[in-house]
Amino acid sequence: MNKMSLLWPSLCFAMLCAMLIQEIWFEEIDLENEKFRISEELDSVPLVDSLREIGQLNPVLLLEQNSRRTIVCGFRRLRAMQKLGMTGALARILPKECDPARAFLVALWDNLSHRQMAPLEKARIIFKLKADFALPDETLIHNYLPILGLDPAENVLRSYLLLHEIHPDLRRCFAEGWLTLTSIEQAAKMRYPVQNSIASVMEKIRLSASLQKKFLGLLLDLAAASGNQPDAPLSSPEVRAIMNDSRLSAFQRGESVCEVLYRLRNPRLSQAQDRFLAHKKQLGLPGPIRITAHPYFEEPGLHIEFEAVDAQQLRALVAALAEAAHAPEMSELFIVK
Numbered sequence: 001m002n003k004m005s006l007l008w009p010s011l012c013f014a015m016l017c018a019m020l021i022q023e024i025w026f027e028e029i030d031l032e033n034e035k036f037r038i039s040e041e042l043d044s045v046p047l048v049d050s051l052r053e054i055g056q057l058n059p060v061l062l063l064e065q066n067s068r069r070t071i072v073c074g075f076r077r078l079r080a081m082q083k084l085g086m087t088g089a090l091a092r093i094l095p096k097e098c099d100p101a102r103a104f105l106v107a108l109w110d111n112l113s114h115r116q117m118a119p120l121e122k123a124r125i126i127f128k129l130k131a132d133f134a135l136p137d138e139t140l141i142h143n144y145l146p147i148l149g150l151d152p153a154e155n156v157l158r159s160y161l162l163l164h165e166i167h168p169d170l171r172r173c174f175a176e177g178w179l180t181l182t183s184i185e186q187a188a189k190m191r192y193p194v195q196n197s198i199a200s201v202m203e204k205i206r207l208s209a210s211l212q213k214k215f216l217g218l219l220l221d222l223a224a225a226s227g228n229q230p231d232a233p234l235s236s237p238e239v240r241a242i243m244n245d246s247r248l249s250a251f252q253r254g255e256s257v258c259e260v261l262y263r264l265r266n267p268r269l270s271q272a273q274d275r276f277l278a279h280k281k282q283l284g285l286p287g288p289i290r291i292t293a294h295p296y297f298e299e300p301g302l303h304i305e306f307e308a309v310d311a312q313q314l315r316a317l318v319a320a321l322a323e324a325a326h327a328p329e330m331s332e333l334f335i336v337k
Contacts, residue, residue, distance in 0.1 A: 021059045025088045029078070030068040035100070035132065036107045037075050040120045040175070048080045056081065059090040061110075063103050069093065072103045073110045101133040112147070119181050120171060122148045123164035126157065162188040169199035178202050183212040190230055197231035204243045205254035215254075218261040225265075233264055272297040272336075279329040286320055288313075293333065300336050 060074025071078060072094060081089055094103055108125060111117065117125065129135045129144060137157060145152045150160070166174075166188045174184045179202065187198055198219075207215055219230040226232070233239060242248070242256045263270035276293055285291070289306040304321070308314035324330055 021090050021092060023088050024062065024069065024091045024093075026078075026082065026086075028069055029062065029089075030065075030070055031078065031082075033070045034075070035070060035128075036063075036072045036104050038107055038111050038117075038121055038125060039076055040118050040124070042076050042079045044076050044080060047076055048083055051077070051080050051086075052084055056090050059092050061094065061106065062091050063094045063098060063100070064096040073107050101135075104128065104133060117148055119160075119163065119184075120174065122150065123160045126160045127164040130161065159185050159188075167192055167195035167199055170195045170202075173199050173202045178206065180209050180212060182209070183216060186216050194229055194231045197234050201234050201239075201243065201257070204250065205257055206250040207254040207258070211254060211258055215258055215261065218258070218265050221265050222261065233261055236260070269297065276333060279332045282329045283324045283327060285324055286317060289317055289321060291333065294336075297336055300334050302333055 056077065058074075058077070060077055061072040062069035062074075063072050069091075074089070074091075078089055094106075111121075125148065126140060126144065129140055130137070135144070137154070141152050141154060141157050145156060150156050163185060166184065170179070170184065170187055173179045174181070179187070187195055190198070198216075219233065222228070222233055223230040238260050239257055242253050242260065245253065248256065276297070280291055286306075288308065289304065292303045294301060306317050306321070308317055
């Protein structure tokens with residue numbers, strides 16, 4: 001940072017202190033201009049309740065621009081006051097000569113002073129600093145990523161710039177907690193229509209963090225193998241039938257969709273699993289007897305285990321297993337194809 005950058009906070013503080021607080025009517029404010037917006041969520045029930053009970057304690061900060069003022073700090077306060085039917089707000093006004101980049105830094109430090117930034121807010125800040133205020137990548141990486149609690153690395157900068165551009169529906173999935181930050185960062189690298197398809201699926205299914213990784217990985221693997229877009233399998237009749245099955249919970253639908261994708265990605269393994277299960281079912285063994293094969297059917301051999309509550313059940317299970325050992329279906333279970 002140069003000397004002026006270091007002096008700016010104290011100069012800004014002195015300027016703000018010198019400003020008089022005045023009441024500004026809403027029609028004097030450009031409420032649609034979000035140039036300086038940082039907050040991801042603008043609606044705050046606690047803020048509405050506070051304003052209803054005790055009124056506005058802290059003035060908003062506006063920037064004088066042409067005929068109407070631009071909001072610098074106080075987007076959520078103004079939105080809450082509108083909901084309550086108020087017609088004006090207490091405000092401090094930055095002069096028209098104020099550099100917009102400096103005004104944005106005021107908004108940034110005001111937010112950092114009292115709360116942690118959410119990932120999408122960090123992405124918005126980084127995007128605005130680069131796109132709107134033309135800060136070079138080196139400055140963003142070394143000066144601003146650490147301020148936001150991020151590692152000062154180029155790949156982190158690229159990830160958060162992508163994160164800002166995600167599809168609105170995918171953004172909502174993240175805000176609702178349906179997708180982890182890791183999943184969102186991976187999905188952000190996909191084309192916009194693909195992001196839209198993934199968001200549509202996430203409306204009806206739920207996946208744990210590990211299954212999200214598997215889900216997105218399978219989509220990318222299938223795309224690489226087929227040359228199609230990653231969302232192509234999501235429009236298959238089998239996947240659509242699962243998503244529309246009201247008998248299944250959202251998590252059951254998620255597991256079933258992953259199973260379909262897994263089978264598409266590994267058709268020979270899926271065939272081996274189906275063949276193994278069919279032969280095992282034909283044996284008709286009692287439930288307490290469990291037979292499993294090598295996870296990927298790459299080696300012959302079976303793992304057999306059972307539990308008995310008493311000697312009588314033990315003899316019955318051993319007899320059933322001895323009888324099944326002579327059945328041709330048991331021999332089929334040892335065959336690896």
